[in-house]
Amino acid sequence: MHIANKKSCINVVKAALVGFAGMVALQAQAADELKVCAGKEELPYSNDKQEGFENEIAKVLGNALNRTVKFVWWSDPRYSVRDFLDKKQCDVLLGLDKGDPRVLNTKVYYKSGYVFVTRKDREIDITSWDHPYLKERNFRIGFLPDSPAKNMALEINRFDDMFDYLVELTDFKSTRNRYVKIDERKLVDDVVSKNLHAAALWGPSVAKYVHESKTPLNMVLIEDNAKRANGSKIPMQYEVVMGVRLGDEALKAELDQAITSSQKEIDAILEREHIPLLPI
16 A cells, blocks of 8 residues: 555544544543523522532532533523423423423422512511402402412402502513513512502512521422312412423433432522422
């Protein structure tokens, strides 16, 4: 064989070996990563500065799995499963309701509920949607669109008289077929300013802001006895899981073990956030 041809063959082999080594290195790197899809601007849960409590929990899981956490940021939660998890841009989503059919559910890692937030000095003692205060038209109760609290407002005929407040929250934008981000601190601030008598909100979303308020506030878990007129339940308490891509049983099993071994650390993060926790 001509010397030039021999050199050419050797170079091809070298290039192939380098390419193969690079591929192996990338596969090893991927195996050492836990890609977590998280909200880019979704405090108190997460943001791209990694300041949220879900960012902290993800890092605890990464340590338990001996993997480096890589965050993949979404801006619209409606597409976090379809466009990120299903398309393998990430491996896991935190903060889903138990039973979400779009994903494999990990074991529950915390349970919390909706809360009534009120000013302490107003001495408004409400723990249930059955309280007569909530049926009075001059009692201003704040809630988010597309939430269990909104469903109960409809049931007790309080939706229409709070409608103006609701559209102000959404900046007069319809929430139908679009994501309208609402900063729930706004409702806490409106309780402080007495624009609202009370707000009914998901505890983990507002616990931090209630605790940080310079005006003393009450945050009381709502009793889980809310029902529609037909007798069907409107849950006020939820178990929270992580979501893994359908079919990825191996990662689900790994995460289940990581949750079990890290539960005390996870609880400590949630308690630092002042989130009202219920027994799992």
